[in-house]
Amino acid sequence: MKSGLDNFFKYIPPRFTRLIANLPAPLLEKVTEIRLRTDAPFSLTLGCRNIMLDSSGNICLAKNAVCATKSDMEQCLSLLSQGSLYTYDDTIKTGYIPIKGGGRAGICGEAILENGKVRGFKEIYAINLRLHRHVPLFAADLIKFYAKEGVCGTLVYSPPAMGKTTFLRSAACLLAEGKNIRPYRVGIVDERCEIYIKGMSDGLIDVISNCPKAYGIELLCRTMSPEVIICDEIGAGEQDAVINAQNTGVHFIASAHGESIMGLRRRPFVNKMLEAGLFEIAVRLNADENGFHCEIERIADKERVVP
Amino acid sequence: MRIAGALLIVCMCYYIGCSLSNAEQKAFLQLSGLIRLLDFMLQRITYSRDSLGNVFADFSDPALEQCGFLSTLNNPMGEPYNVLWNKAVGLLAVSESIKKELNIFGAQLGKTDFVTQKERAEMCRNILVARKNELEPGLEKRRKSIRALGGLIGAMIAIILL
Numbered sequence: 001m002k003s004g005l006d007n008f009f010k011y012i013p014p015r016f017t018r019l020i021a022n023l024p025a026p027l028l029e030k031v032t033e034i035r036l037r038t039d040a041p042f043s044l045t046l047g048c049r050n051i052m053l054d055s056s057g058n059i060c061l062a063k064n065a066v067c068a069t070k071s072d073m074e075q076c077l078s079l080l081s082q083g084s085l086y087t088y089d090d091t092i093k094t095g096y097i098p099i100k101g102g103g104r105a106g107i108c109g110e111a112i113l114e115n116g117k118v119r120g121f122k123e124i125y126a127i128n129l130r131l132h133r134h135v136p137l138f139a140a141d142l143i144k145f146y147a148k149e150g151v152c153g154t155l156v157y158s159p160p161a162m163g164k165t166t167f168l169r170s171a172a173c174l175l176a177e178g179k180n181i182r183p184y185r186v187g188i189v190d191e192r193c194e195i196y197i198k199g200m201s202d203g204l205i206d207v208i209s210n211c212p213k214a215y216g217i218e219l220l221c222r223t224m225s226p227e228v229i230i231c232d233e234i235g236a237g238e239q240d241a242v243i244n245a246q247n248t249g250v251h252f253i254a255s256a257h258g259e260s261i262m263g264l265r266r267r268p269f270v271n272k273m274l275e276a277g278l279f280e281i282a283v284r285l286n287a288d289e290n291g292f293h294c295e296i297e298r299i300a301d302k303e304r305v306v307p
Numbered sequence: 308m309r310i311a312g313a314l315l316i317v318c319m320c321y322y323i324g325c326s327l328s329n330a331e332q333k334a335f336l337q338l339s340g341l342i343r344l345l346d347f348m349l350q351r352i353t354y355s356r357d358s359l360g361n362v363f364a365d366f367s368d369p370a371l372e373q374c375g376f377l378s379t380l381n382n383p384m385g386e387p388y389n390v391l392w393n394k395a396v397g398l399l400a401v402s403e404s405i406k407k408e409l410n411i412f413g414a415q416l417g418k419t420d421f422v423t424q425k426e427r428a429e430m431c432r433n434i435l436v437a438r439k440n441e442l443e444p445g446l447e448k449r450r451k452s453i454r455a456l457g458g459l460i461g462a463m464i465a466i467i468l469l
């Protein structure tokens with residue numbers, strides 16, 4: 001597993017990078033998120049575990065943890081935006097700043113509203129730097145399944161931060177490179193610039209990034225004739241574009257937040273896609289102390305619920 | 308000997324007058340350069356949302372380069388642009404009132420959303436343009452007057468000393 005932590009050090013105020021750099025290497029490899037909060041504990045997420053650090057860099061309880069100040073947050077924002085916050089206006093409205101070279105920084109704070117929509121943030125209270133990980137064989141089981149049963153619509157689900165994006169990235173690479181399967185033309189609709197990392201694959205991948213998913217799906221279908229389209233965190237408003245594209249014969253691999261298929265079905269837009277037969281199989285991701293795991297299940301086998 | 312001394316005094320005073328006149332010209336060219344920079348910035352941030360680093364790197368103006376204004380902005384060394392801008396403004400030969408306006412604009416440089424950033428740049432540009440329009444018509448006359456005044460003061464000192 002490649003850790004992109006070094007790439008993140010230049011976006012964090014130096015006093016925090018020093019604390020992180022002092023951690024033992026096995027812990028560093030597991031870091032998936034770095035969180036700064038104004039006047040609240042600075043913390044790291046390691047899979048399903050959260051740790052806080054004291055001023056000497058030792059793991060400690062929240063009450064002894066180092067806290068970020070308002071000026072730390074401003075410095076971090078300035079580093080993230082290369083001193084030009086206005087360039088990320090569109091993404092800040094949706095709560096994040098993409099990080100050059102992979103990853104994103106989620107932000108939250110006091111929002112400024114205009115006509116009922118978020119125009120920006122008056123003050124940022126928390127920044128969550130999410131690391132991109134590239135685990136080349138994470139989706140190997142799914143590719144084995146495809147090799148046996150054929151490529152089909154796949155819904156990847158799990159609660160947040162369980163590796164959905166990493167799984168999609170791996171699936172994209174394995175399919176596009178033709179590892180244990182014939183090479184497929186893969187289209188990635190990367191609305192938040194999260195899935196695709198430059199140079200991650202030398203396979204048949206076409207990417208449209210920083211573009212609304214519904215539009216990106218339509219555009220890819222029209223211009224690149226992909227065999228498989230991969231997109232992250234499918235949401236309400238995109239189901240029609242996905243269903244339309246599926247009717248053109250493209251297979252979808254998409255992800256959604258959820259604990260179970262039953263839970264997902266309670267979300268009307270997911271249920272609509274499931275009812276349309278868009279997804280034949282689901283991949284459930286989970287994490288424990290030993291790392292991330294995936295389970296493949298057939299959606300038709302699952303009990304249906306009335307939303 | 309006396310005449311040579313008197314000539315020397317007149318020349319020196321005239322030279323001081325020329326320097327002051329050139330400083331006036333320099334301040335005016337810097338003001339024009341700043342207006343061009345703000346125009347360039349507005350164009351680049353409006354149409355391609357370029358970062359300030361790219362904007363400053365791609366901009367060129369002899370007056371702003373000569374005084375070190377642009378090189379300060381092009382070498383951030385980890386400092387935010389609002390701090391760099393105020394440092395760079397300190398290197399300019401423009402009047403204090405213009406520096407004050409520039410510092411007000413620089414205080415939030417790179418720290419606001421697009422609409423606010425654009426509004427601030429436009430406002431600063433308009434103030435600088437108004438100031439330039441005030442200064443421009445009389446500039447050459449003023450420069451000549453300063454040079455002539457330098458020579459005249461030199462002559463007066465020489466006459467008194469003679």
